[in-house]
Amino acid sequence: MSRESPGDEALERLQRDTFGYFLEETNPRNGLVSDSTRQGAPSSITAIGFALAAYVVGAERRFITRTEAIERTLTVLRFLWDSPQGEARDATGYKGFFYHFLDMQTGRRAWGSELSTVDTTFLLAGALAAATYFNREANEEREIRTLADALYRRVDWRWAQNGSLTVAQGWTPERGFLKYRWEGYSEAILLYALGLGSPTHPLSEKSYEAWTRTYRWKKLCGQEFLYAGPLFIHQFSHMWIDFRGIQDDYMRERGIDYFENSRRATFAQQQYAIRNPKDFKGYSEHCWGITASDGPGPATRRIDGVERRFYDYKARSIPYGPDDGTIAPWAAIASLPFAPEIVLPTMRHFTEAHPHMMGKYGLRCSFNATFRDGSPEGQGWHSPGYYGLDQGPIVLMIENYRSGFLWELMKQCPYLVRGLRRAGFANGWLSRPEPPPMSAPEPS
Numbered sequence: 001m002s003r004e005s006p007g008d009e010a011l012e013r014l015q016r017d018t019f020g021y022f023l024e025e026t027n028p029r030n031g032l033v034s035d036s037t038r039q040g041a042p043s044s045i046t047a048i049g050f051a052l053a054a055y056v057v058g059a060e061r062r063f064i065t066r067t068e069a070i071e072r073t074l075t076v077l078r079f080l081w082d083s084p085q086g087e088a089r090d091a092t093g094y095k096g097f098f099y100h101f102l103d104m105q106t107g108r109r110a111w112g113s114e115l116s117t118v119d120t121t122f123l124l125a126g127a128l129a130a131a132t133y134f135n136r137e138a139n140e141e142r143e144i145r146t147l148a149d150a151l152y153r154r155v156d157w158r159w160a161q162n163g164s165l166t167v168a169q170g171w172t173p174e175r176g177f178l179k180y181r182w183e184g185y186s187e188a189i190l191l192y193a194l195g196l197g198s199p200t201h202p203l204s205e206k207s208y209e210a211w212t213r214t215y216r217w218k219k220l221c222g223q224e225f226l227y228a229g230p231l232f233i234h235q236f237s238h239m240w241i242d243f244r245g246i247q248d249d250y251m252r253e254r255g256i257d258y259f260e261n262s263r264r265a266t267f268a269q270q271q272y273a274i275r276n277p278k279d280f281k282g283y284s285e286h287c288w289g290i291t292a293s294d295g296p297g298p299a300t301r302r303i304d305g306v307e308r309r310f311y312d313y314k315a316r317s318i319p320y321g322p323d324d325g326t327i328a329p330w331a332a333i334a335s336l337p338f339a340p341e342i343v344l345p346t347m348r349h350f351t352e353a354h355p356h357m358m359g360k361y362g363l364r365c366s367f368n369a370t371f372r373d374g375s376p377e378g379q380g381w382h383s384p385g386y387y388g389l390d391q392g393p394i395v396l397m398i399e400n401y402r403s404g405f406l407w408e409l410m411k412q413c414p415y416l417v418r419g420l421r422r423a424g425f426a427n428g429w430l431s432r433p434e435p436p437p438m439s440a441p442e443p444s
Contacts, residue, residue, distance in 0.1 A: 008402070010347070014333075015398045017362040019063050021391040022051040027104050031076025034104060037361075037385035042101040042110035045123045048076060050392025052126030053239075053406060056133040057399045070140050073130045077147040080123075081443055083107050085154075089173050096155030096201075098123060100170070114170030114178060117160050121191040124152050125240045128194075129406065131438060132413050143443075150443050152415060157195035157203045165210035167191060167203070183214040185228050189258070190237035197419025208423040212250045220319055221271035225264035226250075229317025231291040231331040232393070234262040238337070239396045242407035245428025246420070257428075263338040269331075270342055272318045279306075280325035281380065282369035285342075286349035289331035290316045290323060293366040293390070296373070296381040297324065303370060310371055325370035329354075329363045334393035336401040354382075361386050362394065414438060 025034040027043075033051045035044035052073060059069035083092035090108045093099060099109040100116040131148035134141040162168045166181045167188070182188040192211055195203035218227040228234060243258035251257050273288035297310035310324045317323070329350045336343045350363060356379055357364050365387050369380035399405050410416055414435045421430060 010351075011398050011402060014347075014362050015061070015395055016063055017360075018391050018394045019054055019058055021361040021386055021388065022054045022058075022395075023064070025386075025388065026051065026072070028075070030079040030105075030107055031072060032079070032102060032104050032107060033076075033388055035101060035389070036387045041104075043104050043107075044101060044119070044388055045098045045116065046119045047388025047392065048080075049119075049122035049124065049126030050388060050396070052076070052123075053129045054392060054395045056129055056409070057395055057406065059133075060405060061399075070134060070144065073134070073144055074140060074147075077127060077130075077144060077151070079107060081147050081151060087173050093120075094171070094173075095159050096120075096151070097160065097171075112172070112174075114172050116170050117167055118169065118182065118188050118191050120155065121188070121194055122236070124155065124194060125190060125410075127151055128413050128415065129240070129409055132409050145438060146443050149438050152194075153198070153200045155198065156201040157198055158201050160195075161203065161207065165204070165207045166214075167195065167207065167211075182211060185215050185226050185233070187233050187236035190240055193237075193241065193416060193419035193423060195419065196422040197415035197417070199415070202422075205422050205424075208248075212248065215250060217254070221268040221275070223264040223268040223271070225261050225268065226254075226258075228265070229320060230315050231265065231269055231289060231328075231335065234265040234338075235331075235334045235393055235397065238262055239334075239393060239400070240406065240410050241416070241420070242400075242404065242411065242429065246425045246430050247427060248424045259338065262335070266335040266339045267342070269318060269335075270346075273327075277319070278323060278325070280323075280370045282325070282327065284349075286346045287327060287353075288346065289328045290318050290326075291328050291331035292316065293326060293328035293331070294383040294385075294387065295324060295326045295366065296368050296371040299371075299373070301371065301373065303372075308370065310368070324368070326366050326368045328366040328390070329357065330365065330390040330394050333363070334397040336397050340401060354379075357382055359386075361391060365390050411435070
């Protein structure tokens with residue numbers, strides 16, 4: 001499934017440089033990965049999940065040795081398994097779920113954050129990717145499988161439903177369940193798949209049906225698709241699941257699959273930038289990517305006679321906003337498998353027209369050509385650092401484009417396959433025989 005091409009050297013370099021984030025922004029004692037390069041940032045459990053999958057890709061690409069990937073993987077899985085679970089306010093998790101942010105040194109809950117159902121999902125996906133990849137009989141690889149399996153089995157998905165069909169977004173010991181639930185198309189498609197696949201505390205099939213009833217189909221920017229405004233929503237679950245040729249009931253009725261849906265969403269993003277309804281600087285055919293990202297605000301400025309409001313970290317969205325002129329290069333690059341014909345020229349534009357965006361770990365998070373306070377003439381603002389949330393999709397989606405490696409790996413994960421089938425997905429690669437169960441004893 002390789003797609004090596006004359007431009008592959010640039011992809012290899014960007015993938016390798018971006019991978020460096022997970023090598024260096026990690027506490028070697030416990031394996032926790034920093035949410036960002038900002039001073040004092042806590043660990044993000046999504047960044048840990050991305051790191052676990054990135055180590056697998058890194059071993060396969062020989063960015064690191066298999067031995068080093070095993071050591072890094074075991075360090076964090078051991079820590080997560082042994083860390084305290086319970087209702088205490090400073091625990092690491094509860095009911096198998098983990099708090100969104102953890103202290104980089106102690107691994108305890110940071111920032112008063114919520115027990116996050118979707119962020120735990122991405123952590124588990126990384127652990128299951130590692131368990132599937134490290135399939136040899138060496139003691140260390142067997143231990144990876146044991147720990148990943150135990151972490152997954154410990155999660156109580158039914159508890160997270162809190163008496164309803166859909167899943168709550170989170171819980172805190174101070175206030176209980178958050179009022180928001182996973183409803184409306186989002187990155188939670190992976191959450192429902194893994195929740196349905198659980199052998200211990202699975203979601204009911206009706207939970208998936210209840211979720212899809214909250215979808216919104218729209219026509220905008222010349223595309224008809226299942227709507228979600230920030231681009232990352234059309235990417236995060238797709239990092240792990242190859243949706244080509246498999247459909248649930250919702251997509252069967254519309255005659256497409258979720259892969260095609262993300263392709264349409266990608267083209268809608270480009271068209272929005274071309275139309276540029278709010279007349280921001282820089283938006284063009286080769287400069288697009290509006291998603292959750294860092295930004296130059298909070299600030300309000302009058303620029304060329306127009307009062308503009310700028311945000312800091314925000315889930316930016318098309319076409320209804322918020323949109324403050326901030327472009328996230330990683331968001332465009334993470335759509336590479338869906339629409340390489342527009343992503344590759346966009347990637348070249350970012351590196352050639354915005355060389356100041358290149359740094360230690362590849363392309364920085366985001367930039368805003370309209371916001372020019374304190375910036376060199378002609379450059380505008382750019383994010384001073386990096387986020388693990390952004391780095392993972394670059395590494396993993398470049399790999400899925402180049403080789404389909406992570407997709408093929410996850411097709412061998414029996415829990416994911418079972419969950420997709422229980423959600424009603426069929427045809428395509430799901431017509432293959434079910435992968436064998438994970439054989440992993442309980443951890444000591």
